[in-house]
Amino acid sequence: MSVISHNETKNGPKKAEEKPSLYASHIKVYPQRIAGTFRRIKWLTLYTLLGLYYLVPWIRWDRGPGAPSQAVLIDMPARRAYFFGIEIWPQEVYYLAGILILGAIGLFLATGLAGRVWCGFTCPQTVWTDLFMWVERKIEGSRNKRMKLDAGPLTLEKAAKKISKHAAWIVISIITGGAWIFYYGDAPTMLKEMLTGQASQTVYGFLFLFTATTYLLAGWAREQVCTYMCPWPRFQSAMFDEDTLIVTYEAWRGEPRGKAKTDDKIGDCVDCNLCQNVCPTGVDIRKGSQLECIGCALCIDACNSVMTKLNRPLNLITYDSISNQNARQEGKPERIRLIRPRTVAYMALLTIVGGIMAYGLLERPRVEVNIQRDRSPLFVTLSNGDIRNGYTFKILNMLRRERTFNLTTEYVDNATMTVIGINGRDRKNVTLKVGPDTVGTYRVFVKAPPQSLKAESQNLEFVLRETGAQSHVEVDSTTKFYGPKK
Secondary structure (H helix, E strand, C coil), rough: CCCCCCCECEECCCCCCCCCCCCCCCCCCCCCCCCCHHHHHHEEEEEEEHHHHHHHHHHHHCCCCCCCEECCCEECCCCEEECEEEECCCHHHHHHHHHHHHHHHHHHHHHHHHHHHHHHHHCCHHHHHHHHHHHHHHHHHHHHHHHHHCCCCCCHHHHHHHHHHHHHHHHHHHHHHHHHHCCCCCCCHHHHHHHHCCCCCCHHHHEEEEEEEEHHHHHHCCCHHHHHHCCEEEHHHHCCCCCEEEEEEEEHHHHCCCCCCCCCCCCCCCCHHHHHHHHCCCCHHHHHHCCCCCCCHHHHHHHHHHHHHHCCCCCCCEEEEEHHHHHHCCCCCCCCCCCCCHHHHHHHHHHHHHHHHHHHHHCCCCEEEEEEECCCCCCCCCCCEEEEEEEEEEECCCCCEEEEEEEEEEEECCCCCEECCCCCCCCEEEEECCCCCEEEEEEEEEEHHHCCCCCEEEEEEEEEEECCCCCCCEEEEEEEEEEECE
16 A cells, blocks of 8 residues: 655645735736827817926916016915916915815716726826827837837947936826926926026935936836725725726627637627737736726727728727617617716806805905914903903905905994003004005003803804995904803
8 A cells, every 4th residue: 555645646746835926026017008088088188288298387367566466376485376377375275175076076076987097097006107108109109119229238229228218207207296386386486496496405306306207117127006095996986887988898799809800609709808908907808807907998098990891880999888888789779868867967066166165255255364362361350440351362364456445343332442552541443454465463452341241151253344345345254252250
């Protein structure tokens, strides 16, 4: 009787147990150039978005003397944001939150209607990667030439092409990083300072940061950003339904795939792999919807180009909904359902948030009041028995002209005011002036007889009314008036 040791099997020596690796080696993608409808849409989108990004900082907008003349500007030293005729102060940061909410809802709506249209056409990573790939093709050649170049030994020609490509990428990255900085300062002035070495270390630091990130993300990381770094692909499928337009492969038409022309049993797919070769992330759409697919639809252009040459029906790979694909398979009529419960909900949210934002921008008073009452002491008892409270009164004038306001108080009977530097005696109302585009700060003392207080503390309302203005502006601010215990 033979004995098999624990290190052997009936088929021979036992192999060492292999542990699965948590790291997958990167396989470089060499996207092939393709022409077609969706490629033209991507070029048009790229021209439009890059044009806007690079040119917007150079658009001028007259806001009057002393005001920046750049149409879109985030002025960090002055703590302002300008968007053409709209000026946002730090106190109005909720408008930025509103814009982010509008962007998020708009993205949900676009995804619900047309799938990953953001990822495939308008995402900055997609746009700049497309630009970098175009440069790569111009310098290193077609897909086959690039693969052959990378696989070959280092020669003078290879070194020259690689150096030229990376130099072009770095130039684009510098222009991209510089354009981003121009949004934070006067573009002509900053360009002159950057070119003459007079810009601050902060400016050069951010220029290096944005240049480096553009070069690395669009030149080296490419599709790995979409696959491993971006969180958006991981939850956007929750916004899909059977009527969402997505890039799909009609397996019922294409399978079984094959190259034989005389075999009637094969489907329309000739297994040319061109759909995979043109994909910027290297996805084979015939395997179904995948996280790596950014929905750019270049595989549709590739497949249609082959189907046209073979005189076969187009749109084997199509930008359509699952419900329409099933309808075609069953011979039923197709329909596009844009109005669905989720799209209606997204549009309703967009309308509500957009309406609130528009109303807030149109009706904002352009003046804000901030009151800080003295905490130590809470009150002072004067020699005649009257109670006095002190307040720091700040008026934020958001207009570029001097404004005059009338200040009064309510809720505390027989209350009078003294404002340091303006009036030396107690008054029922006080006139306050605030310079253009600034904050007026005043020390206000409110005095009232003890019998006016019904409790240890009670509400005190400051009423600020603008005088001499065509539009009526009134701001009510409530605080507390303290006195002795009752």
